[in-house]
């Protein structure tokens with residue numbers, strides 16, 4: 175009831191959602207496809223986790239099946255439900271733009287599953303990037319011997335089968351993103367044709383980073399390192415200079431909602447959110463604001479109560495054990511970190527909830543690939559300050575999170 179589209183909707187925004195929502199969305203236990211979350215005028219959400227073919231949608235609360243051979247909506251020669259999928263959400267959003275009331279602003283959120291697994295690229299893109307391989311830079315296939323328990327498990331160097339697997343995943347992810355490019359192009363052209371492009375903010379982002387081979391972990395997203403916690407974020411819109419890159423600035427997922435509310439003219443201080451608007455950083459001519467010097471990174475590890483189906487020879491408590499029985503998650507892969515990110519310091523301090531109460535510390539100025547855990551080298555007073563900040567950041571709520579010193 176307090177999600178940001180509710181506030182936008184109350185402020186006369188016309189709202190539209192299409193694509194993946196939450197992994198359990200549309201399931202019986204989660205209220206079935208009839209459940210349309212508050213705040214959305216138009217709602218086309220995928221039932222369950224990422225799927226490119228043969229999927230079910232909730233179309234404004236009504237079940238809608240897509241993707242079997244009989245349900246092709248494009249020319250039967252284009253045997254691509256991917257294309258249909260993107261067409262459906264894109265066409266609907268294009269129609270939404272045509273049908274919108276020009277007196278009221280609009281908000282569209284499009285969430286294609288790409289590039290999430292199962293990476294089923296559209297047929298016309300399945301031959302793209304044949305020579306592309308995952309980058310071999312940074313911590314690729316480096317041992318993680320001074321790191322937490324899970325990072326000490328992988329075989330190093332990786333077997334060739336893992337390398338083949340991760341290169342293939344990397345390439346397929348790129349292929350699926352070509353359909354996202356098509357979708358973005360259609361929308362931008364539409365906004366241009368209805369003369370709203372120069373009056374619209376577009377955010378292009380993702381919900382997690384990804385690793386392919388770093389520290390000999392084949393593929394996943396659940397680690398505390400830069401490769402997993404950094405995401406692409408591109409924004410265009412009024413007041414934002416073209417091609418500017420903000421270098422030393424921490425923008426977090428929890429900041430997206432307050433930023434969007436700020437753009438719409440809603441007083442963010444009157445809304446109870448932990449994040450802060452980053453409009454002032456993107457468009458200083460429109461807003462004053464301060465940057466955030468510290469922030470919290472946290473994750474609660476997941477494991478299987480028995481064995482991981484991908485590797486039955488291993489015991490309980492683990493998950494994502496593929497390929498080659500390398501596990502990428504566990505119950506005790508549970509951590510909280512403070513990142514210090516300003517012009518003077520670029521540090522990370524992490525505590526694990528495991529039997530070793532493991533601690534990792536990185537100086538990203540001298541070690542951008544986090545190859546060396548400097549816990550035993552760093553001045554203990556620095557550790558103490560970081561630990562105190564961590565405690566504050568973990569317990570703060572709303573405004574108080576923006577004042578952690």
Ligand SMILES: *[C@@H]1O[C@H](CO)[C@@H](O)[C@H](O)[C@H]1NC(C)=O
Pocket residue numbers: 227228241242243294
């Ligand atoms: C979708 O369903 C059809 C019909 O059952 C099947 O032939 C096709 O292989 C499925 N596609 C995918 C990608 O699973």
Ligand SMILES: *[C@@H]1O[C@H](CO)[C@@H](O)[C@H](O)[C@H]1NC(C)=O
Pocket residue numbers: 247248258261262265
């Ligand atoms: C999407 O729009 C295009 C162009 O207007 C049209 O040719 C196509 O049939 C539409 N697709 C769907 C799935 O409605």
Ligand SMILES: *[C@@H]1O[C@H](CO)[C@@H](O)[C@H](O)[C@H]1NC(C)=O
Pocket residue numbers: 334
């Ligand atoms: C692994 O791949 C490398 C490079 O392609 C090759 O030189 C090596 O022989 C392969 N090892 C095995 C065990 O297949």
Ligand SMILES: *[C@@H]1O[C@H](CO)[C@@H](O)[C@H](O)[C@H]1NC(C)=O
Pocket residue numbers: 372373412
């Ligand atoms: C957008 O462009 C149109 C004409 O090209 C102009 O009239 C309008 O003022 C511009 N809007 C903004 C917000 O720059």
Ligand SMILES: *[C@@H]1O[C@H](CO)[C@@H](O)[C@H](O)[C@H]1NC(C)=O
Pocket residue numbers: 416417
């Ligand atoms: C932004 O960068 C791209 C790629 O370098 C370039 O093609 C484009 O002209 C630049 N745009 C502006 C407005 O500077």
Ligand SMILES: *[C@@H]1O[C@H](CO)[C@@H](O)[C@H](O)[C@H]1NC(C)=O
Pocket residue numbers: 441442443444
């Ligand atoms: C925004 O809301 C806060 C808290 O309700 C209030 O103190 C402040 O005066 C408001 N600011 C404006 C510009 O209305």
Ligand SMILES: *[C@@H]1O[C@H](CO)[C@@H](O)[C@H](O)[C@H]1NC(C)=O
Pocket residue numbers: 458459460461462
């Ligand atoms: C920022 O703050 C200064 C000083 O208070 C003020 O003069 C200026 O108008 C403000 N700018 C914006 C965009 O709010």
Ligand SMILES: *[C@@H]1O[C@H](CO)[C@@H](O)[C@H](O)[C@H]1NC(C)=O
Pocket residue numbers: 323490491492504505506528529530
């Ligand atoms: C983490 O969990 C695994 C699986 O339960 C266990 O084998 C391992 O000893 C644990 N390690 C730590 C440091 O807690």
Ligand SMILES: *[C@@H]1O[C@H](CO)[C@@H](O)[C@H](O)[C@H]1NC(C)=O
Pocket residue numbers: 521537538539540552556
């Ligand atoms: C981090 O590395 C930089 C560059 O080597 C150094 O100046 C700085 O003192 C280091 N910070 C800490 C806390 O060790």
